[in-house]
Amino acid sequence: MSRISQKFAQLKTDGRKALVAYIVNGDPVREATLPTMHKMVEEGVDVIELGVPFSDPMAEGPVIQKGHERALAHGVSLTDTMAVVKEFRKTNQTTPVLLMGYANPVERMGYSVFAEKAAAAGVDGLLTVDLPPEEVESLKTELASRDLDNIFLLAPTTRSERARDIAQHASGFLYYVSLKGVTGAGHLDVDSVKAKLEEFGALTDLPMCVGFGIKDAESASKVARLADGVVIGSVLVDAMSKAGTDSAQVAASVGAIVHDIRQALDNL
Amino acid sequence: MSDSGKQKVDYSAFPDERGHFGIFGGRFVSETLIYALDELQEIYGKLKENDEFQAEFDRDLAHYVGRPSPLYHAERWSRELGGAQIYLKREDLNHTGAHKVNNTIGQALLAKMTGKSRVIAETGAGQHGVATATVAARLGLKCQVYMGAEDVRRQALNVYRMKLLGAEVIPVESGSKTLKDAMNEALRDWSTNVDDTFYIIGTVAGPHPYPQLVRDFQAVIGREARAQCLDMTGKLPDALVACVGGGSNAIGLFHPFLDDESVAMYGVEAGGDGVETGRHAAPLNDGIPGVLHGNRTYLMEDENGQIIETHSVSAGLDYPGVGPEHSWLKDLGRVNYVAINDNEALAAFRKTTRTEGIMPALESSHALAYAEKLAPTMSKDQIIIVNLSGRGDKDILTVADIDGITV
Numbered sequence: 001m002s003r004i005s006q007k008f009a010q011l012k013t014d015g016r017k018a019l020v021a022y023i024v025n026g027d028p029v030r031e032a033t034l035p036t037m038h039k040m041v042e043e044g045v046d047v048i049e050l051g052v053p054f055s056d057p058m059a060e061g062p063v064i065q066k067g068h069e070r071a072l073a074h075g076v077s078l079t080d081t082m083a084v085v086k087e088f089r090k091t092n093q094t095t096p097v098l099l100m101g102y103a104n105p106v107e108r109m110g111y112s113v114f115a116e117k118a119a120a121a122g123v124d125g126l127l128t129v130d131l132p133p134e135e136v137e138s139l140k141t142e143l144a145s146r147d148l149d150n151i152f153l154l155a156p157t158t159r160s161e162r163a164r165d166i167a168q169h170a171s172g173f174l175y176y177v178s179l180k181g182v183t184g185a186g187h188l189d190v191d192s193v194k195a196k197l198e199e200f201g202a203l204t205d206l207p208m209c210v211g212f213g214i215k216d217a218e219s220a221s222k223v224a225r226l227a228d229g230v231v232i233g234s235v236l237v238d239a240m241s242k243a244g245t246d247s248a249q250v251a252a253s254v255g256a257i258v259h260d261i262r263q264a265l266d267n268l
Numbered sequence: 269m270s271d272s273g274k275q276k277v278d279y280s281a282f283p284d285e286r287g288h289f290g291i292f293g294g295r296f297v298s299e300t301l302i303y304a305l306d307e308l309q310e311i312y313g314k315l316k317e318n319d320e321f322q323a324e325f326d327r328d329l330a331h332y333v334g335r336p337s338p339l340y341h342a343e344r345w346s347r348e349l350g351g352a353q354i355y356l357k358r359e360d361l362n363h364t365g366a367h368k369v370n371n372t373i374g375q376a377l378l379a380k381m382t383g384k385s386r387v388i389a390e391t392g393a394g395q396h397g398v399a400t401a402t403v404a405a406r407l408g409l410k411c412q413v414y415m416g417a418e419d420v421r422r423q424a425l426n427v428y429r430m431k432l433l434g435a436e437v438i439p440v441e442s443g444s445k446t447l448k449d450a451m452n453e454a455l456r457d458w459s460t461n462v463d464d465t466f467y468i469i470g471t472v473a474g475p476h477p478y479p480q481l482v483r484d485f486q487a488v489i490g491r492e493a494r495a496q497c498l499d500m501t502g503k504l505p506d507a508l509v510a511c512v513g514g515g516s517n518a519i520g521l522f523h524p525f526l527d528d529e530s531v532a533m534y535g536v537e538a539g540g541d542g543v544e545t546g547r548h549a550a551p552l553n554d555g556i557p558g559v560l561h562g563n564r565t566y567l568m569e570d571e572n573g574q575i576i577e578t579h580s581v582s583a584g585l586d587y588p589g590v591g592p593e594h595s596w597l598k599d600l601g602r603v604n605y606v607a608i609n610d611n612e613a614l615a616a617f618r619k620t621t622r623t624e625g626i627m628p629a630l631e632s633s634h635a636l637a638y639a640e641k642l643a644p645t646m647s648k649d650q651i652i653i654v655n656l657s658g659r660g661d662k663d664i665l666t667v668a669d670i671d672g673i674t675v
């Protein structure tokens with residue numbers, strides 16, 4: 001069983017919700033990422049989504065776009081991102097880490113090389129925003145051969161039939177995008193999330209996490225009641241951008257937010 | 269199998285059902301947009317075969333755009349060059365001054381059919397933005413145009429034209445602040461407002477079915493040119509030349525000739541400071557296949573797969589990718605992709621203006637500059653058709669600026 005599946009199985013046994021947290025590797029400074037990852041785990045993050053910076057992050061809102069731009073300004077690459085995971089694994093062998101990003105850096109590295117290097121670094125899965133199931137076939141084979149999970153998005157516009165297809169391609173968990181729009185958007189509608197999750201939940205046994213538009217303990221609690229876990233991202237990237245360049249301070253800014261949301265999830 | 273032993277390609281059979289031209293094309297977008305693309309594909313699939321829709325499209329092209337555009341024999345220039353006869357396909361005479369309007373007329377009809385009340389577009393030089401604002405004004409649709417902040421500065425005239433037409437121009441401050449970033453922002457807008465918004469993409473790029481439908485709308489250029497050439501000269505042309513930004517005017521001219529094996533084709537990319545300098549916008553000359561803006565195609569990128577900035581004197585060619593069908597035609601060897609640098613294009617701009625009394629767009633000037641090289645290598649009874657994709661009025665301030673003149 002993959003580290004991701006193990007984690008979700010454990011959470012289920014414990015009756016807890018998953019807290020999935022996204023940051024961009026190398027943002028705001030290279031040195032901040034590793035301590036921030038450890039701090040997130042310390043404060044209760046279950047799964048880390050490490051963003052791979054890309055020049056054209058077309059699904060991101062302004063906050064995360066700027067995170068990508070800051071990381072790229074000091075040349076952070078996919079190779080660097082794997083190196084950070086390798087460092088992280090020296091002291092943490094239990095927290096799943098997945099890479100989240102866009103197809104082109106992975107294409108450039110080559111699917112087979114990517115899968116080999118990612119597995120060797122201790123990466124557990126990949127979420128590529130712009131690789132829907134119809135384009136993922138050859139990458140999927142490479143990921144599967146290295147036991148890497150392939151995480152897919154479901155959207156408010158996804159129809160049932162397609163969701164069933166996607167679930168068949170997916171492993172680890174499914175990521176429901178709570179709203180039509182980009183990361184960090186502000187128009188979360190809990191009722192529509194509820195309806196869609198009921199529809200999709202009937203189609204698959206995979207755990208379902210909800211992301212986009214979750215900014216604080218309150219919105220996290222509302223959504224967590226409906227799902228197996230929540231994903232936070234923009235709120236962290238925003239805080240990190242305001243914390244200066246001192247790694248400890250950056251990590252602390254994230255820690256405080258994670259701490260609040262974790263408490264809220266554990267007191268549902 | 270043909271005589272040469274090469275597999276004969278049925279060009280009309282591409283893209284396939286999922287939008288692929290060989291390894292190129294496809295649909296690389298976030299999940300939210302899949303539904304909208306499915307819907308568009310379904311509607312377009314039906315309308316493509318619908319006589320009424322085609323008749324309305326043709327009517328608009330005739331009475332609103334002013335088609336057919338003339339095929340003009342540039343006799344004086346041809347004589348000077350002393351080689352092949354150059355014919356210009358006069359897309360510059362279209363309403364709004366470029367080929368772009370052929371496509372926006374078609375997509376606006378689709379928008380009307382889908383019942384969406386708002387259209388968005390990305391634009392570089394502003395020509396596609398103007399063409400979109402124009403059809404939106406005519407149909408009473410709300411229109412917002414994304415334009416890189418850098419281009420807003422460079423193309424002030426077109427920005428004001430769009431505003432006069434009732435469109436809102438939204439400057440894009442992210443990334444390199446040019447066309448590719450405008451396209452990112454338009455895609456973000458579309459995934460947010462997918463229920464009431466139709467995205468009018470300006471070239472043969474983007475996710476399936478855009479490369480196909482934009483090509484089909486622009487193919488009127490090649491259909492007309494083919495018939496006009498046969499009519500005027502009794503034979504097919506020997507060569508076609510068109511500039512390639514995203515590639516819509518080029519594919520529009522080329523596509524109806526792809527089965528005519530005797531017709532050579534040249535797609536001219538923007539060489540900027542020179543392909544060897546790396547400062548250019550010529551992915552087919554100096555790029556590698558990758559994924560951007562919803563399709564797999566040749567791209568300009570660094571060794572980490574990051575898209576790099578492009579350079580061209582012409583804003584309409586300043587794009588790091590290219591339509592996927594061109595990538596495929598390159599690999600098949602059916603079309604030759606060459607590059608013309610800024611200085612050569614500027615020289616052709618001046619030359620055509622002075623010799624033929626036709627002021628071409630800087631984009632089209634790239635094609636003219638290549639024809640200038642090609643013609644003397646051919647004989648006097650041979651024919652080159654150059655796609656004069658747009659008129660140069662929009663570029664007068666740029667040229668004046670290069671000349672050190674304040675107008």
Ligand SMILES: Cc1ncc(COP(=O)(O)O)c(C=O)c1O
Nearest residue numbers: 395513514515516517584631658
């Ligand atoms: C006159 C003209 N020609 C060519 C282009 C390049 O686009 P494409 O390669 O899609 O024809 C533009 C784009 O703005 C243009 O305005």
